Amino acid sequence: MRRTARDSEEVARTLNRRTLLLGGAMSAMVAVLGVRMRYLQVDQADEFRLLAEENRINIRLIPPERGLIQDRNGKLIAANEQNYRVVITREAAGDVDLVLRRLAGIIPMTPEELERTIEEVKALRAFVPVTVAERLSWEDFSKVALNAPALPGVVPEVGLSRLYPLDQDFAHVVGYVGPVSEKDLEALETPDPLLKIPKFQIGKIGVEKWMEDTLRGRAGTKRIEVNSAGRVMRELERQEGDPGTDIRLTIDAGVQNFAQARLGEESAAAVVMDVRNGDILCAASSPSFDPNLFVRGISHTDYNLLMEDDHRPLANKTVSGAYPPGSTFKMVTALAALEAGVITADTRVSCPGYIEFGGRRFHCWKRAGHGTVSLERSLSESCDVYYYDIAQRVGIDKIAEMGRKLGLGQRFDIPMSAVTEGIMPDKQWKMERHKQDWRIGDTINASIGQGYVLTSPIQLAVMTARIASGRAVVPRLVRMVNDQALPEPEAAPLGLTPEHLAAVQRGMNEVVNGERGTAKSSRVVDPTLVMAGKTGTSQVRNISAAEREAGVISNDDLPWNRRDHALFVGYAPYDAPRYAISVVVEHGGGGSTAAAPIARDILLRALSDGLPSLDAYPSSQRGRIETMLNELPLRDPITGETPVRTRA
Incomplete structure (x- = not known):
């Protein structure tokens, strides 16, 4: 079919339009490529020249x-x-x-x-x-x-x-x-x-x-x-x-430094706790070590010295140390018996120096005995027989229940390493752990903080704070995060009878301030800072019948690692409790001579803006105390420098 002239003209016009459109598109593309090439080759020439020289990003x-x-x-x-x-x-x-x-x-x-x-x-x-x-x-x-x-x-x-x-x-x-x-x-x-x-x-x-x-x-x-x-x-x-x-x-650097200096190079620990909110003001473990050595890369020589030291400087004794609490546990036994109704604050027990049970004799620390003693006197003079007697009446399960209520046998959630749970034993615990029935002799030993009972210094501080306040205070180590104060948890009441708590508190007051109190030499004479407390001495070895008959060997005559542990727990002021303290001196001997004086000094430092005032001490002790305080290797409050501490 032949095309007409009009058809030919229409085809030509269509081809011209397409050619123009295609040519325009190609021209635009070439222009864009040209601009991009100029940008890459001229504007970015220096950067790509470096990259071309095998540079890498x-x-x-x-x-x-x-x-x-x-x-x-x-x-x-x-x-x-x-x-x-x-x-x-x-x-x-x-x-x-x-x-x-x-x-x-x-x-x-x-x-x-x-x-x-x-x-x-x-x-x-x-x-x-x-x-x-x-x-x-x-x-x-x-x-x-x-x-x-x-x-x-x-x-x-x-x-x-x-x-x-x-x-x-x-x-x-x-x-x-x-x-x-x-x-x-x-x-x-x-x-x-x-x-x-x-x-x-x-x-x-x-x-x-x-x-x-x-x-x-x-x-x-x-x-x-x-x-x-x-x-x-x-x-x-x-x-x-x-x-x-x-x-x-929550820790106060000044109190912490004083406690470390006061403990010296003893193998010991001290914890100070605010009885109102659980804030830990001090958690001192001695001897210590320089953590900067580990940051910079400690030498084998320095590390071996730390590992081989029998005073265990790497161990945080405040939370990981587990010790028999000795007589500091007697408040637990007393409160368990009072709350169970098996005794009253006026109950008296005769102490001839021992009791016999099952063909075995359980001795009081005072060989001649204490005579007839009340609850307050049993705490003041730390009569063992009183607690042997009342423990048999109340039973271990009630004692263990009271111990847990006061903070023993539990692991507190604080950001420190190797926090121990301790042991607050009862009948079920012994069956599960040792596959054996609980015996009356176990109860007698536990009543004075021996046997299976193990506690840490922080648990003893919690126990003391709860007795002082009547509330279930929980230890707290972190006060603020990113300048935001953490809420202070409100401690619930323990639910103990106020009269029973008051009776135990009076006994603790007599320990320090009574004429025959075991810690009377560590009393505080400032009436606004009076301290109450309880001494403790826990055995680390068995005393045979032959040795007891011949005379128990003095701690001073024993090797260091076979001596008794010395303990003290306390709080102050007695009338308005503010701080509770626990001190454990490993193999220190007696709690009244080794632990109580240290606790008094640290507690007074916590209650003061600086060094304890000499007016707080009995006049006969002030000269010795002044010399001791002046010789402590304390840090300068401004420079932070302190003399080098070594153990002789």
Whole structure:
């Protein structure tokens, strides 16, 4: 079919339009490409020239600043200090052995450190930076920076490291940080990427460990450009992370330092607790250690010295030490008997110096006996036979129930390591633990805090605070988080009969202030600060019948580790209780001579703005007390410096 002239003209017009449209689109595309090419080749020429020279972009984590830890008044007890360090990345270093040996000629590195670093670098993925050395002097740090062209993959950095300015005073409470271990990683389901940075440090014990997530913060990131030699050319982008949250504890640094100094190098512990809200003002464990050694990398020599010390400086005795409470437990037995109605405050028991049961003789500490004693006198003079008698009437289950009500036999939820539950035994416990029936002899032993009963100093402080206040106060160690005060939990009443509590409190008052009280030499004469308390002495060895017949060997004549533990619990002021205290001196001998004087001094320090006033002490003791206080190695309140403490 032949086209007409009109059809031919229409086809031509259509083709012309399509050609114009297509040509226009192609022209626009060419224009866009031209603009883009100009941008890449002219405007971005310098950047792409560097990239073309085999530069690489790395993304690195920025460790956050760890949160600070302060005492109740804002004094720093865990801080951060500037740390000059050197890191190396294997993929940028090339010949790691050569580079590290060059570096060893610039900064101090032992052959062992060099070999260990080489092994660590080769064991990790090529792009992971490894810390070679830290805490360098400014001179050594500068040398590394100046020699950077000859040290591919080596980067000098300025970071932060943990510092404990009050060192030994808070070693057991705050703990310390250390490098992340495989064990640490295995304990976490989804580890923070920060933890996989070699030598990144996290809390190992104490508050540092148990509040790690709060203190660590969130990592930032930075994009850096490195050349083919591994040298950092520039930082392209930085996104800051979030610093860790600051924490303020309930502990008073001044009271803590005084307690550590007063305990000296005894193997001992002291806990001071506010009876109104459970705040722990002091948790001193002696002897202590310098946590900064662990942060910086403790030597084998120093670590072995700590491990081999028979006074166990690494143990936090305030919460992990489990001791027979001795006669400090007698208030538990007394309250159990009073609440069960088997005795009254006026009940009297005859003490000839012993009782006999099942063919066995259970002795009172006073060989000649105390005669006829009341409840108050039994506490004041610590008569054992009184408690042997009433314990048989009330039974172990009621005693154990009262012990748990007063805080014994339970693990408190506080951020410290190795918090023990202790043992508050009853019939069911013995059957489950030893597959044996409970015996009356077990009850007699338990009545005076011996046998199976084990308690920690913090539990004894809680017990005393509850007796003083009549409320179920719970220990608290953290006061503020990120400047926000934590609510003070309101302690519920114990539900004990007020008259029964008052009777026990009067007996504790007589212990310290009565004419025949076992702790009368440690009384406080200031009427506004009068102390009530209870001494305790717990045996760590069995006394045979032959030895008792011949005369019990004095603690002074025994090896240190076979002497009795000395204990004291107390509170003050007696009329308006504010603070409760417990002191345990391992193998210290008698509670009245070894533990009570220490407790009095620490309690007076807690009640004072500074050193205890000499007016609080009996006049006959003031000269000796003044000399003792002046010789204590206390920290300067401004500089924080303290003399070096050593054990003779």
